[in-house]
Amino acid sequence: MFKEFTAAWIYALVMLLFAVPMWFFSSNYIETARNINVPFWLGAAGVVSVTAATAQQAQLLLDVLPGSDMASLGGLVRPSSLSGSFLHYPLFISLVFFVFAQLWSSRRRAVYGLLAAAFAVAVVVSFSRSGAMILILGIAAFAVTSRNVSQRARFLFVGISLTMVLSLIMRDTIYAARITSSLDLEAGGNAGRVTGWLNALELWADSPMIIGGYTGMYTNITQNFGDSSLGVVESGILQQLISVGLIGAVLYYALMTATIMAVDKRHAWLRAGMLGALLETFVYQSVEVVPFMITFLLMPVVSMHIAGDDPGHWKGMVAPAARKFRER
Numbered sequence: 001m002f003k004e005f006t007a008a009w010i011y012a013l014v015m016l017l018f019a020v021p022m023w024f025f026s027s028n029y030i031e032t033a034r035n036i037n038v039p040f041w042l043g044a045a046g047v048v049s050v051t052a053a054t055a056q057q058a059q060l061l062l063d064v065l066p067g068s069d070m071a072s073l074g075g076l077v078r079p080s081s082l083s084g085s086f087l088h089y090p091l092f093i094s095l096v097f098f099v100f101a102q103l104w105s106s107r108r109r110a111v112y113g114l115l116a117a118a119f120a121v122a123v124v125v126s127f128s129r130s131g132a133m134i135l136i137l138g139i140a141a142f143a144v145t146s147r148n149v150s151q152r153a154r155f156l157f158v159g160i161s162l163t164m165v166l167s168l169i170m171r172d173t174i175y176a177a178r179i180t181s182s183l184d185l186e187a188g189g190n191a192g193r194v195t196g197w198l199n200a201l202e203l204w205a206d207s208p209m210i211i212g213g214y215t216g217m218y219t220n221i222t223q224n225f226g227d228s229s230l231g232v233v234e235s236g237i238l239q240q241l242i243s244v245g246l247i248g249a250v251l252y253y254a255l256m257t258a259t260i261m262a263v264d265k266r267h268a269w270l271r272a273g274m275l276g277a278l279l280e281t282f283v284y285q286s287v288e289v290v291p292f293m294i295t296f297l298l299m300p301v302v303s304m305h306i307a308g309d310d311p312g313h314w315k316g317m318v319a320p321a322a323r324k325f326r327e328r
Helices: 002-027 031-035 038-057 088-107 110-124 129-145 149-170 174-183 190-205 220-226 236-261 268-280 290-297 299-307 320-327
Strands: none
Touching: 002 220, 002 236, 002 290, 002 299, 031 299, 038 088, 038 110, 038 299, 088 110, 088 129, 088 268, 088 290, 088 299, 110 129, 129 268, 190 236, 236 268, 236 290, 236 299, 268 290, 268 299, 290 299
C-alpha cells in the first residue's frame, strides 16, 4: 500500500511540473518574454548535447555519461544525453531542430539553417525511432498546415528532392534500417511495445476508467525515483489513461494542444514540430521525459521572442490582465 501511495504522489508531482507551466504559458501573454533569448540557450544545450553524443559515438566518455547502449546495435553506440538516458537526447534535439528551422524561416540567417540541419542529422544518427518520428511527423505537419501556399509548394518540391537524394545515400545503411523498423512489428522492441499497449488497455478496462486506478504504477518516473513501478506501457496516452483516467488524459492533452495554439500562427515550423511531438506521444512514452516536456512547454516563450517587438504577432489565449495591460 505504501508503495502505491508513493508512486501516485511522485507521478502527480512530476505531471504537475509539466501541466502548470503549460497552463501558464498557454493562457498568459508575458511582455518580458521578448527579451528572454530561450532559443539561444536551447541551441547552446543542443550543441553541447550533440557534441557529447558525437564523442560517445566515437566510444569516448562512455564511463562519464551513463545510459549508452552498444549491445543492441552491433557495437555501434546509441548515445545517452547529459540527463543520463539515450531516450532523452534525440527527443530534445528533435524539438530544437524545429526551433532553429523557425528561426531560419523568420530571420533568414544561414547559421540558423545550418544548426537546424545539424540537429536533424544528429537525431537520425542517434538511432532513435521516437526522435525520427517527431521529425517526420513535424515536417509532414508543416507541409500540410503552412499558411503560405507558395512556401508550401517550394517546401514540397525541395522536400521530395531531398528525400530522393537521402534515400539513395542512406539506402542499406543501419540508420535507414533503424528508422524504417518502426513499421516492423517483429523489429527489436516493437513486439514488446504492442504487448505493453494491449496490457495497458486491459488495465484501464479493469480500473475506474474515468479517474484511473494505477497512478504512477506503470511509469519510468516512479521506477527511477522510488523503485515503485511495475513496468511501462510504452505509450504516453495509455500511460495517462491508466494513471489519471479519461478525465486526466483529456485535460493533459488539452493542455498540450493549448500550448501549441499559444504559439504565433505565423510560426508554422514551431507549431508543426509541436504537433509532431504530441502525436509521437501516442506511440512512445515521452510524456514523462523531462527535457522533452520542458522544451515543449517553452515553445510559446520561444515564439514570443522570435516575434520580437510586435506583441500582436502572438495569437494565443491571452489572460484578461494581460489584455488590459496591452490596451492601456
